[in-house]
Structure formats: C-alpha cells, structure tokens
Amino acid sequence: MSIARRVGSRVRSPRTVLATVGARSEQVRPHWAARLEDVKNAVVGRGLRRLHWDLRLQPFHGYGSSTRVRVMAKVLYSSPGTPADFHDQPVHDMRTMAVRGWRNFASQVVPYSTVHVLLGGQEFSVRADRSGIIDAEIDIDLPPGDHRAVLWTVPGNEVTADITVFPTGANVGLVSDIDDTVMVTWLPRPLLAFWNAFVVHQSSRQVVPGMPMLYQRLAREHTAMPVMYLSTGAWNVFPVLKRFLYKNGYPDGPLLLTDWGPTNTGFFRSGRAHKERALRRLVADFPGMRWILVGDDGQHDPSIYADFASELPDHVEAILLRQLTESEQLLAHGTLRPLAQQRRGTHAPPMATAPDGHGLLAELERAGELP
Numbered sequence: 001m002s003i004a005r006r007v008g009s010r011v012r013s014p015r016t017v018l019a020t021v022g023a024r025s026e027q028v029r030p031h032w033a034a035r036l037e038d039v040k041n042a043v044v045g046r047g048l049r050r051l052h053w054d055l056r057l058q059p060f061h062g063y064g065s066s067t068r069v070r071v072m073a074k075v076l077y078s079s080p081g082t083p084a085d086f087h088d089q090p091v092h093d094m095r096t097m098a099v100r101g102w103r104n105f106a107s108q109v110v111p112y113s114t115v116h117v118l119l120g121g122q123e124f125s126v127r128a129d130r131s132g133i134i135d136a137e138i139d140i141d142l143p144p145g146d147h148r149a150v151l152w153t154v155p156g157n158e159v160t161a162d163i164t165v166f167p168t169g170a171n172v173g174l175v176s177d178i179d180d181t182v183m184v185t186w187l188p189r190p191l192l193a194f195w196n197a198f199v200v201h202q203s204s205r206q207v208v209p210g211m212p213m214l215y216q217r218l219a220r221e222h223t224a225m226p227v228m229y230l231s232t233g234a235w236n237v238f239p240v241l242k243r244f245l246y247k248n249g250y251p252d253g254p255l256l257l258t259d260w261g262p263t264n265t266g267f268f269r270s271g272r273a274h275k276e277r278a279l280r281r282l283v284a285d286f287p288g289m290r291w292i293l294v295g296d297d298g299q300h301d302p303s304i305y306a307d308f309a310s311e312l313p314d315h316v317e318a319i320l321l322r323q324l325t326e327s328e329q330l331l332a333h334g335t336l337r338p339l340a341q342q343r344r345g346t347h348a349p350p351m352a353t354a355p356d357g358h359g360l361l362a363e364l365e366r367a368g369e370l371p
Contacts, residue, residue, distance in 0.1 A: 038130060044108050045077070053077045055110055055153045059161030060238055061254040062149065063226070065286065067141055069163050071117055071126065072254075073134040073151055074235055075110040109133075118150040119163065131259045133235065144168070144224070164254060166226045171288060172317050173226035174218060175279065177295040178233060178255075181322055182211050183244055208322060210357025212249040217361060218292065219251050221370055226289070227253035230278050232271030235259055272300050279308050283315050290317040297353070298324040309349050318350040318369060320360050 060072035109132030117124040119140060126136040134151075144167040152158040166173075179185060184206040219225050227250075233241065235257045242255065258274045282291065293308070293316060295301025302321055309316040352363035364370045 034130070038111070041109060041111055041130075045110065048077045048108060052080050054080060054082065054157065055113065056082060056157060057115065057151050057153065057159045058235075058238070059149075059151055059159050060235065061242075062161055062163040063228070063254045064137075064142070064163065064165055066144065066165060066168055068137055068139050068285070069119070069142065069147075069165065070137050070285070071119070071134060071149055071151075071161065071163070073115065073159075073161060075113045075115065075128045075132040075134065075153065076107040077110060078107075113153055116152050119147065133259055164226075164252075166286070167224040170222075170224045170226060171290060172222040172292065173228065173282075173286065173289050174215065174251075174292045174294065175228045175230050175282065176215070177301055178229055178231040178241060180208075180296045180298050180324060181294060181301075182208055182229075182248075182250060184208055207244075207248040208356055210359070210361065211322075212357070214320075214357035214361045215251050216249070217370065225251075226286075227251040228282065229253060229255045230275055231255065231257055232274055233257050272304060275300075275304050276308070279304075283312060290315055292317045292320065294320045294322075296322040296324055306348070313349065316349040318352070318364070320364075321351070321353045322357075322360070323353050323355045325355070 054077070056076050056078040058074040058076060060074070062069055062071045064070055111128060111130045111132055113128045113132070115126050115128060115134050117126060117136075117138065119138065120142050122140060124136075124138050126134055126138075128134050142163075142165045144165050147163040147165060149161045149163050150158050151161055176182060215227065219227065229241070229245070231241070238255055238257060241257075246252070256278045258271070279291075279293075282289070293301075293305045295305060302319075305316075305319045305321075309319065350364075350367055350369055352360050352367065352369075354360045354363055361370070
C-alpha cells in the first residue's frame with residue numbers, strides 16, 4: 001500500500017492554534033530552571049545514547065473531529081531490549097498498568113524528536129517539544145468513531161495510539177476533573193503525583209459514590225456525548241488514571257493532563273492556567289459544542305468554570321460541583337471550608353452541588369435537566 005506523506009501545512013502546532021499572550025510569552029528567554037533542565041536532558045541523553053538506549057514512545061488518547069485530530073504522545077529513552085510496545089498495553093491489562101507509573105517518573109525524556117504518524121492511510125511528521133511531548137493537530141478526514149494511529153521514531157519501535165473522532169451531530173460534551181471529583185485520594189495535593197505513581201493496589205483508591213452512574217446516565221441522555229477528563233496531574237500518571245477509570249465503569253475518553261517540569265516563564269506550571277487553556281481549546285476545536293463541566297469545590301474549579309461560563313455562556317450546558325467533606329477540604333487546601341468563590345455573569349448556566357454522584361443526579365432530575 002502506498003502511503004502519502006503529509007507534512008508542513010497539514011500538521012498544526014498547538015501554539016499556532018492558540019495565539020494567546022501566554023503562548024507568545026513562551027518565546028522569550030527561558031527561565032533559569034528550564035535552561036537547567038535542558039542541560040540535564042542533553043547530558044543524560046548523551047550518556048544513554050552511549051549505552052545504546054533506544055527511543056520509545058508512550059502514546060496518549062487523542063481526539064478530534066471529522067476534519068482534524070489531535071495526536072498526543074511522549075518520547076522517552078528505554079534500556080536495550082525493552083519491547084517497543086511497552087507503553088501500548090491494553091487498558092484492561094492491570095498488572096502491566098500497575099508497574100508503569102513509577103517507570104514513567106524515572107524515565108528520561110527525549111526533546112525535539114521527530115515522530116512519524118500513520119493515520120487513515122496517510123503519513124505525517126510531527127516534532128516533540130523540549131519536554132518530549134508530542135501535541136499536534138493533523139488535518140485529516142476521518143469518519144466518527146475509534147481509530148488507531150501508528151507512531152514511531154525509527155522503524156521497529158512502532159506503537160499505536162487511540163484516536164476518538166466525535167460525531168458531527170454531537171452538541172453536548174462532558175469535561176470532568178479527576179482528583180476529588182471522580183476519585184478520592186485522601187492525601188494532600190502535593191503528594192498526589194507520588195501516590196499515583198507508587199500506590200498500585202486498586203483498594204487504595206476510592207471512587208466517588210455514584211459518579212460513574214451519573215456519567216453513564218448523561219451519556220445515555222446525550223447520544224454520542226464526548227467525554228474529556230481534564231486534570232492538573234502529570235502525563236506520567238496517564239496509564240494509572242486510565243486504569244482507574246476503566247476499572248470503575250467511567251465512560252472512556254481522552255485525558256488532558258500536563259507536564260510538571262519548568263517552563264520558559266517559571267519554575268512550576270500553573271494548574272489553573274492549564275485548565276483554562278484546555279477549555280478554550282475545546283471551544284476552538286468544537287465551536288458548536290456545549291459542555292457539562294464537572295469538578296469539586298476543594299480548589300479552583302468553581303471559579304474557573306464560573307469565569308468560563310461568564311465569558312462563553314453559549315458553550316456551557318451546566319456546571320456540576322462535588323462538595324468535599326471537611327477532611328477533604330483540609331487536605332485540598334489547608335482549611336475546613338471551601339475556598340471563597342465568586343459567581344460572575346447574569347446569565348449563569350444551571351448549577352448543581354452535592355456530596356456525590358447520586359446527589360448530583362438527583363439535583364439534575366429535580367431541576368428538570370434530566371427526565
């Protein structure tokens with residue numbers, strides 16, 4: 001089969017799509033922590049290449065429309081002999097998924113690598129950023145449904161990535177936070193990365209009661225509803241979170257995570273800014289979609305969602321907030337009460353608050369949002 005090679009104008013970087021002030025600030029002289037990380041990556045990378053370590057890809061779940069898809073992955077070094085598909089095990093392979101978390105935190109990224117993508121019988125070339133992350137938009141015509149993209153850096157290390165193309169007729173989607181919204185961790189937020197990486201027993205994670213049922217009910221009510229999981233968690237814990245969602249009956253969908261390393265503008269990335277950018281990108285990707293925004297009242301979800309609804313009211317279907325207990329509030333931000341939030345705008349979308357998914361479902365039914 002002949003493969004048409006598509007590069008250049010057919011692949012769009014997220015920065016060309018999101019021409020914002022924040023994106024332009026990435027072009028200034030990098031922060032000293034980012035420069036230090038670049039030096040570390042270069043030195044360690046040279047050492048691993050001398051030891052004949054290979055390049056491996058960790059694919060993430062991509063998404064898109066019938067004319068454009070977003071492909072996401074991470075380029076890493078792996079020791080000689082590591083199978084090329086080490087990061088491509090089925091999500092139901094619990095044993096493999098359990099050991100993957102700590103390896104991801106210990107892995108060395110490969111910045112600025114060229115990655116080839118085969119999708120829909122066409123080949124594209126994309127490039128990783130300084131953190132080894134592939135995040136590229138590809139213009140391609142695909143029918144709605146689940147697709148598999150083949151990614152590789154050199155022949156022999158191919159992996160496959162899930163790509164979900166949402167139907168054109170879908171007009172309501174769901175965006176859900178993860179920590180303390182669908183999953184209770186019972187740990188202070190700064191320890192979540194360590195917990196997700198090293199605690200591998202399913203019994204150590206608690207699902208929020210009723211949340212899977214709520215999401216499944218919403219999916220039945222809104223046919224072909226896209227489901228996106230938006231979190232400030234690191235890409236390193238993608239396999240562990242995928243496993244948790246699968247095990248507990250949540251609808252499958254892409255995860256929108258972030259890289260916790262230094263940026264060109266600071267030592268740490270802003271979790272709030274990550275969520276705000278992700279929501280605006282979804283509006284750009286699906287201009288006709290209205291989103292059900294689900295989060296918790298332990299951090300900044302209420303204000304993020306309220307600001308977003310005030311700015312773009314035509315793109316918000318409803319806001320659902322899980323109310324944390326006093327103990328969970330203490331672990332989330334150090335006080336027993338929710339952070340002070342300010343509702344903005346005069347045309348606020350429907351909002352429901354409850355301690356769990358059962359209560360949120362009852363609130364939606366009571367308000368007439370669900371039959």
